[in-house]
Amino acid sequence: MSPFDSLIINLQGKVWHPVGGSKSVNVIDGKIFIIQQLRLLRSAYISLVEVADEVKKRQERMKGTTEVPFVIAALDHAADQSNVILSFNSFVSVLYQLNRVLPIHFPGCGDIPNYPRIRFYRNKAVEHWDEYVASVPGTGFTFKFGKAAIPVIEGDFEYPKRQILLQEVKAKFKVIGGNFVWVDEAYNMLGCDKAYCDAVFKALEGSGKMSLHKGKNSDFDSLISLLLRFGFPAPFNDVEEYCDLLVAHISRFV
Numbered sequence: 001m002s003p004f005d006s007l008i009i010n011l012q013g014k015v016w017h018p019v020g021g022s023k024s025v026n027v028i029d030g031k032i033f034i035i036q037q038l039r040l041l042r043s044a045y046i047s048l049v050e051v052a053d054e055v056k057k058r059q060e061r062m063k064g065t066t067e068v069p070f071v072i073a074a075l076d077h078a079a080d081q082s083n084v085i086l087s088f089n090s091f092v093s094v095l096y097q098l099n100r101v102l103p104i105h106f107p108g109c110g111d112i113p114n115y116p117r118i119r120f121y122r123n124k125a126v127e128h129w130d131e132y133v134a135s136v137p138g139t140g141f142t143f144k145f146g147k148a149a150i151p152v153i154e155g156d157f158e159y160p161k162r163q164i165l166l167q168e169v170k171a172k173f174k175v176i177g178g179n180f181v182w183v184d185e186a187y188n189m190l191g192c193d194k195a196y197c198d199a200v201f202k203a204l205e206g207s208g209k210m211s212l213h214k215g216k217n218s219d220f221d222s223l224i225s226l227l228l229r230f231g232f233p234a235p236f237n238d239v240e241e242y243c244d245l246l247v248a249h250i251s252r253f254v
Contacts, residue, residue, distance in 0.1 A: 002042045003243035011035050011254060030105030031254060037098045038250075041243075044094065047087040048148035048239065051080055055143040084141040084149045089126045092235065095246075096122045109253045113245040117201055117235040120210050124224050125153055125232050131214050142192050148239035152191040155229035162186035165230040172223040178207035190231035197233035 011031050096119060099112045112118070139154040156162060166186045173180035180203035182196065190196045204210045209220050227233070236242040 002045045003240060003247060004038045004042045004045070007247050007251065008035055008038050008042065011038075014254075033101060033105055034098075034250060034254060037094055040094045041091060041098075044087045044091040045148055045239065045243065048084060048091070048150075049146065051083050051087070051141075052143035052147055052149040053145055055080055055149075056145050081141065081151070084151045088149070088151050091239075092118055092122050092126055106253050110249075112249055113242065114235055116205070116210060117233075120201075120204070121233070121235040125228070128214065129153075129228065140189060142189075150192045150234050150237065150239065152189050152234075153228060153232035154188065154191055157188050159186065162188070162230060165226060169223070169226050169230055172219060172226060173203050173207070175219045176207045176209055176217070176223060178203035178209075186230075192234055192237055193231075194237040196231065197237055200227065200233040 012035055015028055015031050015035065095112060095115075099115050099118070102109050102112070139152055139157050141149045141151045143149050156165060163184075163186045166182075166184065170180055170182070180199060182199045207220075209217060212220050214221055214224075
């Protein structure tokens with residue numbers, strides 16, 4: 001089950017049985033495109049939920065143990081992290097593609113929810129992260145039964161280093177003209193913290209530089225590298241909530 005199921009079924013019915021016998025190629029092609037994208041999102045979503053559930057089940061099985069077996073730490077935990085990153089990256093990339101192509105089929109449909117943040121995350125943390133860092137960042141992910149996991153991109157996790165990084169992030173925001181309002185808290189897993197993510201995105205949006213490509217502004221490039229180390233903001237902090245917003249948006253014009 002996923003938040004997309006009802007919409008997929010509804011659209012598939014309209015394609016197979018057009019209202020009034022309408023066979024408009026453009027209308028049908030548009031619905032087929034959306035169905036295909038929703039199915040891709042559905043698969044990525046289910047994968048994120050399954051990983052989170054499996055981690056919770058493993059935690060239950062290991063209750064009372066004081067040490068994580070080496071094999072589990074080396075294989076299972078690493079596999080969980082990889083699966084979450086791959087599935088979430090796929091989810092974001094499909095959203096990016098969906099927004100790019102939707103206006104072709106449905107002129108005036110408007111951007112999908114959170115599109116600027118999705119584009120930013122996709123361009124910096126999914127598509128071109130290697131241009132900013134020398135190794136894959138990532139320290140964990142969220143997990144709750146029945147909830148989709150969200151990866152946390154965080155290259156440095158030792159507290160003393162994080163305190164220094166936070167001051168560097170604040171200073172760099174000032175240089176590029178972004179008003180980053182955040183208390184001096186440098187705890188881990190900030191990339192999935194809603195307050196932190198909102199603070200980062202508001203500062204980025206206020207700077208007017210969110211859509212810059214690498215090489216256009218060295219201070220902006222430096223800030224991206226710092227965020228990848230300190231805590232890169234997720235484009236949304238609750239996948240289920242975002243899915244509901246997306247379904248509501250698409251339902252308005254299909």
